[in-house]
Amino acid sequence: MPELPEVETIRQDLRAKIIGLKIKNIEVRNQKSVRGETDVFCSVLKGNSIKEIDRIGKLLIFQLAKSGQYMLTHLKMTGQLIYSFRGGRVAGGHSLDKGDGLESSKHTHVIISFSDGSQLQFNDMRKFGYLQLVNSKELEKIKAGYGIEPGKENFSLADLKKVFANRKTNIKAVLLNQKLISGIGNIYADEILFAAKVKPTRIANSLSETEIKKIHKASLEIIKKAIKNRGTTFSNYRDADGQKGNFSRFLQVYERAGLKCLRCSGIIKKIKLAGRGTHFCDCQE
């Protein structure tokens, strides 16, 4: 799925489109996509509207105008939030609803319809993602479980050093651990370590001051640049308009196994690390 830059792109897009729209109807086609009671989920949303959209890590937080609750959305691997309106279109998927311009597919699990005729679809091929209603207390508890995040005040060099200190596992696993650092997923972990010239297999607490500085700098720069380019699409990811992200062409190592390194002309290797496909070049130390 979407990692931080992709989720942030969706957040910004939806913020400009659906804030204040009255929710007219909810259709839940797959119960599993909604955590908690579906009936409660529907009755709370119906007649409500979205006041603000926030994000922590890869989790979207829709603040509701009434009821004081929040609708959380995690897209996991293949989730999509696609906004469309009558006369508009939804990219991908074959039409099940003929004629009205609001196409859905067999992977559309929840449809939120607004009173102006537009709608927000939650699509998810692998069904790992979910929508969930929480109150402010539950939200705070969930937020507290997330680690420091590139671009936020809690991501200073000193904060990052603290995360790496005494950590006896490989740096890749640390970057992917949302409880320690939030928002980075498999693509950006590989890209950050390549930019910082640090091998993903290195043990976190063995990193030198200089190496930590490089990882810190690369994290901020790469995430920022990826947001600016609306994220990375290599298969399923789409923004709120159903469009692909543009960061794919800036990727240095991810999905480049067997190809020539763009820095030293060595060959990019791919191994399994922290349970994930991991790309790197021997010019990383």
Add this chain to the structure above:
DNA sequence: CTTTCTGTTAGAAA
């Protein structure tokens, strides 16, 4: 046909 892989992460096991 079977096996392995895929942008994630709870939860179990070690």
Add this chain to the structure above:
DNA sequence: ATTTCTAACAGAAA
């Protein structure tokens, strides 16, 4: 307490 492994699911590729 930390770290590692697996399952949840669907589909593409080998």
